[in-house]
Amino acid sequence: xxTWNEVLRTIVPGLPALLIGAIACVGASxxxxxxxxxxxxxxxxxxxxILLIGDGLGASAITMARNYHLGAGGRLHLDDLPxxxxxxxxxxxxxxxxxxxxxxxSAASATAIATGRKTSNHRxxxxxxTGEPLxxxxxxxxxxxxxxxxxxxxxxxxxxxxxxxxxxxxxxxHGPRMMSACPAFSTIFGGPGSIVEQMVAARVDVLFxxxxxxxxxxxxxxxxxxxxxxxVAKAAGYRVLRDGRGLSELTPGQPVLGVFAEENMTxxxxxxxxxxxxxxxxxxxxxxxxxxxxxxxxxMFDSALxxxxxxxxxxxGFFLMAEAALIDKRAHAADACGQIGDTIxxxxxxxxxxxxxYANPGTLVIVVGDHxxxxxxVDPDFARVNPGITTTLETxxxxxxxxxxxxxxxxxxxxxxGAQLPIAAYGAGAAAxxxxxxxxxxxxxMAATLRIGAQP
Ligand SMILES: [Zn+2]
Numbered sequence: 032x033x034t035w036n037e038v039l040r041t042i043v044p045g046l047p048a049l050l051i052g053a054i055a056c057v058g059a060s061x062x063x064x065x066x067x068x069x070x071x072x073x074x075x076x077x078x079x080x081i082l083l084i085g086d087g088l089g090a091s092a093i094t095m096a097r098n099y100h101l102g103a104g105g106r107l108h109l110d111d112l113p114x115x116x117x118x119x120x121x122x123x124x125x126x127x128x129x130x131x132x133x134x135x136x137s138a139a140s141a142t143a144i145a146t147g148r149k150t151s152n153h154r155x156x157x158x159x160x161t162g163e164p165l166x167x168x169x170x171x172x173x174x175x176x177x178x179x180x181x182x183x184x185x186x187x188x189x190x191x192x193x194x195x196x197x198x199x200x201x202x203x204x205h206g207p208r209m210m211s212a213c214p215a216f217s218t219i220f221g222g223p224g225s226i227v228e229q230m231v232a233a234r235v236d237v238l239f240x241x242x243x244x245x246x247x248x249x250x251x252x253x254x255x256x257x258x259x260x261x262x263v264a265k266a267a268g269y270r271v272l273r274d275g276r277g278l279s280e281l282t283p284g285q286p287v288l289g290v291f292a293e294e295n296m297t298x299x300x301x302x303x304x305x306x307x308x309x310x311x312x313x314x315x316x317x318x319x320x321x322x323x324x325x326x327x328x329x330x331m332f333d334s335a336l337x338x339x340x341x342x343x344x345x346x347x348g349f350f351l352m353a354e355a356a357l358i359d360k361r362a363h364a365a366d367a368c369g370q371i372g373d374t375i376x377x378x379x380x381x382x383x384x385x386x387x388x389y390a391n392p393g394t395l396v397i398v399v400g401d402h403x404x405x406x407x408x409v410d411p412d413f414a415r416v417n418p419g420i421t422t423t424l425e426t427x428x429x430x431x432x433x434x435x436x437x438x439x440x441x442x443x444x445x446x447x448x449g450a451q452l453p454i455a456a457y458g459a460g461a462a463a464x465x466x467x468x469x470x471x472x473x474x475x476x477m478a479a480t481l482r483i484g485a486q487p
Contacts, residue, residue, distance in 0.1 A: 076392060076393040077343060077346070077347060077348035077349075077391070077393050077394075078177075078347055078348040078393045078394075078459065078480060078481050078482065079340075079343070079348040079349050079350070079351075079388075079391065079393060079394040079395070080168075080172075080348075080349075080350045080351070080394070080395050080397070080477045080480055080481055081336070081351050081353070081384045081387070081388065081394060081395070081396045081397075082144070082350075082351070082352045082353075082397050082399075082473075082477065083352075083353055083354075083355075083377065083380055083381060083384060083396065083397065083398045083399075084141070084144070084191055084352065084353070084354040084355070084399060084400070084401055085354075085355050085358050085373075085374065085377050085398070085399070085400045085401075086137055086185070086191060086354060086355065086356040086357075086358055086359035086360070086400070086401055086402075087358045087359030087362050087370075087400060087401070087402060087403070087404035087447070088355070088358055088374065088377070088398075088399070088400030088401075088452065088453075089400055089402075089403035089404055089448070089450060089452055089453075090403075090450070090452070090453055091403075091404070091406050091407055091408060092358055092362070092370060092374055092400075092404060092406065093107070093109065093374065093453060094408060095367065095370065095371055095374070095406060095408060095432070095434060096370075096371045096374035096375055096378070097110070098408070098426045098427070098428070098432050099316070099371050099424055099426045099427060099432060100371065100375050100427060101427055102426065102427040102428040103426075103428055105427065107378045107381075108378050108379070108381040108382040108385065109377075109378055109381050109398055109455060112381070112385065112396070112398065112455035112456060112457045112461075113457060113461065114455065114456045114457065114461040114462055114463075114464040114465060115453060115454065115455040115456070115464060115465075116453075116454050116455075116464050116465045116466050116467065116468055117451045117452065117453060117454065117466070117467050117468065118399055118400075118451060118452045118453070118454040118467075118468050118469060118470060118472075118473070119451045119467065119468070119469045119470070120135050120140050120143075120400075120401065120402045120403070120449070120451065120452060120469075120470055121133050121134075121135060121149075121449065122134075122135035122136070122139035122140065122143070122149060122150065122151055122152050123139075123149045123150065123151055123159050124151060124159070125151035125152075125154075125159050125160060126160070127160075128149070128150075128151065128158070128159035128160050132151065132152060133449040134402070134446075134447050134448060134449040135152060135401070135402045135447065135449075136152040136153060136190065136202070136402070136447065137189070137190040137191055137202075137359065137401050137402065138150075138152065138153050138154055138155050138190035138193070138194060138202040139151060139152045139153070139154060140401035140402050140470055141155075141190055141191040141193070141194035141195070141401055142154060142155060142156050142157075142165065142194045143469070143470035143471050143473075143474070144168075144194075144399070144401070144470045144471075144473045144474055145165075145167040145168055145169065145194045145195045145474065146165035146166060146167050146168070146194075146474060147168075147471045147474030147475055147478070148165050148471065149471065150165070153200075153201050153202050153203075154199075154200060154201070154202070155190060155193050155194050155197055155198060155199045155200075155201075155202050155226065156193075156194045156195075156197065156198045156199075157198050157199065157200055162200055164198040165198070166484070167194065167195050167196065168195065168350060168474055168477050168478060168481075168484070169181070169195040169196055169233070169235065169350055169352070170196070170233065171478065171481075171483045171484035172349075172350040172481055172483055172484075173233070173234065173235070173350075175347060175481070175483040175484070176346050176347050177343075177346060177347050177348055177349055177350050177481065177483075178236045178237075178339045178342050178343045178346055178348075178349035178350075179235050179236050179237070179339075179349065179350050179351070180235065180236055180237035180238070180239075180335045180338070180339050180349065180350070180351040180352070181195055181196060181230075181235055181237070181238055181239075181240070181351075181352050181353075182237070182239045182240060182328070182331045182332055182335050182351070182352070182353040182354065183239075183240040183241075183353070183354040183356050184240065184241070184295070184296040184327075184328045184331075184354070184355060184356050184357055184373065184376075185240060185241060185242075185295045185296070185354065185356030185357070185360065186205065186240060186241045186242030186245065186292075186294050186295055187227070187230065187238055187239075187240035187241065187242040187245075187246075187290065188205035188206065188225075188226045188227050188230070188242045188245045188246075189202075189205075189240075189242070189295070189356060190202045191352075191354045191356060191401060192230075192238075192240060192352070192354060193226045193230070195352055196229065196230045196233040196235050197226045197229035197230050197233065198223075198229065199213050199216050199225070199226060199229070200212075200213055200215070200216065201213050202226075204216065204225050204226060205225060205226050205227060205242065205245040206225050206226070206227050206244070206245030206246070206247075206248035206260070207224065207225050207227075207228060207248045207249060207250045207251055207259075207260075208248040208249070209225060209245070209248070210225055213225070217251070217252075218250055218251060218252040218253035218255075218256070219251055219252045221253075224250065224253065224255075225245070225248075225260075226245070227242065227245045227246050227248075227260040228250060228255070228260050228263070230260075231260045231263050231264045231267065231269070231288070234267075234286070235286070236286050236287075236338070236339065236342065236349075237286070237287055237334075237335045237338050237339060237351075238287070238288045238289065239278075239287075239289040239291070239326075239331040239334070239335055240289070240290065240291070240292075240296070240331070241290060241291060241292035241293065241294055241295050241296045242290055242292075242293075242294060243261075243273065243290040243291075243292060243293050243294075244293045244294055245260070246259060246260045246261045246264075246288075246290055247259045247260075247261055248260070250263070261288070261290070264288045267286075268285065268286060269285070269286045269287060269288045270285050270286070270287045270288070271287075271288050271289075271290075272287060272288070272289040272290075272291075273289075273290060273291065273324065274291070274324040275289070275291045275324055275325055275326025275330060275331070276323070276324065276326075278326055278330055278331065278333075278334040279330075279334065281334060281338060283337075283338050283341035283342040284342065287338065289331070291324055291325050291326055291331075292322070292325055295356065295357065295360060296325050296357070297319055297320075297321045297322065297325055298319055298357045298360075298361055298366075298368075298369040298372055298373055299318070299319060299321075299327065299372035299373060299375070299376050300316040300317065300318060300319055300368040300369060300371065300372030301316070301317045301318065301319040301320075301368060301369075302319075302361070302364070302366040302368060302369050303316060303366060303367050303368035303369075303422050303424065304364065304365055304366055304422065305365040305366075305367065305419075305420035305421050305422040305434065305435070305436050306420050306421070306422070307419070307420045307421070307441060308415065309414040309415060309417075309421045309422075309423065309433070310421075310422060310423065312423075313423045313424055313425035313431040313432075314422075314423070314424060314425065315424065315425050316367075316368035316371065316372060316424065317368070319372070327376060328353065328355055328373075328376045328377065328380060329376060329379050329380055329383070331353070332353045332380045332383060332384075333383060335351055335353070336351060336383070336384075336387060339351055340387070340391070347481070348393065348394075348481065350477070350481065353380055353384075355373045355374065355376055355377035355380070356373075357369060357370075357372075357373035358370050358373045358374055358377070358404075359401075359402075359404060359447075361373065362404040362405050362406060362436075362445060363404075363405075363444040363445050363446075364444065364445070365405070365420055365422070365436035365445050367406065367422050367424060367434045368424070370406065371424075377398075381396075381398055384396045384457075385457050385458075388457055388458035388459075389457075389458075392458070392459065393458075393459050394458045394459055395456065395457075395458045395459045395460045395461060395476070395477070395480045396456060396457045396458050396461070397454070397455075397456045397461075397464065397473060397476070397477070398454070398455045398456070399452060399453075399454040399455075399470075399473060400452040400453070401470075402447045402448070402449075402452070403447065403448040403449065403450040403451075403452060404445070404447055404448060405436045405437070405438040405445040405446060405447075405448060406434045406435070406436055407434070407435045407436075407437070408432060408433070408434060409421070409433050409434070409435045410433070411423055411431045411432075411433040414433045414435070417435045417437065418437055419435045419436050419437025419438075420435070420436050420437070420441055421433050421434060421435045421436070422434050451467070454468060454473070459480055460476055460479065460480040463476050463479075464476070
């Protein structure tokens with residue numbers, strides 16, 4: 032029987048024929064110099080992967096954002112990506128990895144995308160049960176000479192970015208002072224250290240996000256004892272940036288670590304928390320008040336893309352992962368406006384990525400969530416009998432949209448769910464995104480597009 036991965040390998044070598052040049056350039060930036068293909072030293076076209084992850088980006092999250100922002104008949108940039116399908120997300124059980132865990136967490140799902148291997152919840156790019164470190168697409172790309180970048184509006188130590196540049200048994204071991212659940216990895220016992228220590232050691236070229244608090248913790252033992260991960264990064268040649276207003280002034284040629292918030296960054300839109308009984312009249316979302324040093328996800332993405340593309344000359348290309356993490360974090364808090372604002376922010380990034388891929392054939396753009404989440408669009412007439420908590424927004428259509436959150440009690444945070452997710456793609460190899468896929472197939476497609484690594 033022909034496996035999915037064998038199908039990919041036969042599709043990808045023929046990629047140039049699959050490029051969709053006739054599709055109009057989208058977005059304000061990136062259209063100038065269209066089709067100016069990047070070249071590497073060998074004179075061949077560069078190969079780039081831009082992976083965009085919406086944390087908790089399920090079909091409900093996408094539909095909520097479209098209804099609210101554009102109206103039910105509107106089209107997000109995400110809607111206009113030419114290749115799409117569905118993606119399963121299940122993780123596996125720690126005690127028996129041959130059995131599925133139907134509801135994944137962000138660590139196991141990011142591991143599946145980053146490594147092509149399923150693991151158990153809370154593990155970061157380590158195998159269930161055995162703890163074996165699993166090579167990631169970022170590491171394979173880096174070792175093959177590609178430039179690499181990670182961007183998130185959560186902490187850089189959060190599960191999704193962590194799974195691309197670190198290996199640990201428990202996702203919350205963010206910093207050197209948070210290692211109680213990961214003793215074997217602590218430098219005290221000769222291990223490689225916490226997530227932020229490993230991330231700095233991984234020599235990622237561009238790191239933008241929050242998590243300053245973890246990067247400032249003092250390393251207790253080993254060769255970097257007495258210093259913080261930020262200090263280690265500086266000593267290793269990184270430019271360290273703590274204010275997003277400096278993003279546009281960064282110049283290529285030096286690795287950069289930008290930490291712009293103590294932990295997670297501020298959502299674009301202020302909270303509209305669901306309640307029981309349902310709140311009164313429908314509301315419109317309001318801009319949040321953001322600390323001036325915090326850049327938007329779009330600003331971080333634009334800067335990362337500019338730096339990686341400029342520095343990629345003479346290399347095979349680059350790998351860039353950007354994550355809209357607050358879709359998930361605000362869904363846990365039953366905050367529809369917070370969720371929608373981050374989804375709209377991700378959609379703006381999609382437009383920019385697609386414009387870059389149009390101008391630079393050989394670039395694959397993939398947009399996918401890591402797991403489904405709580406919100407359901409329900410009939411406002413029945414909000415009073417909904418067993419969960421609800422909020423009602425006035426959409427771009429001028430009508431009410433009621434969102435229900437009902438995966439936990441009112442007093443505990445809302446939970447992930449196990450449905451398959453939409454996945455969409457554009458550019459080199461994108462035609463392989465079709466039908467029902469799995470997160471592990473995303474790894475295989477990225478590796479095949481970059482022509483690197485141990486494809487499973
Ligand atoms: Zn979550």
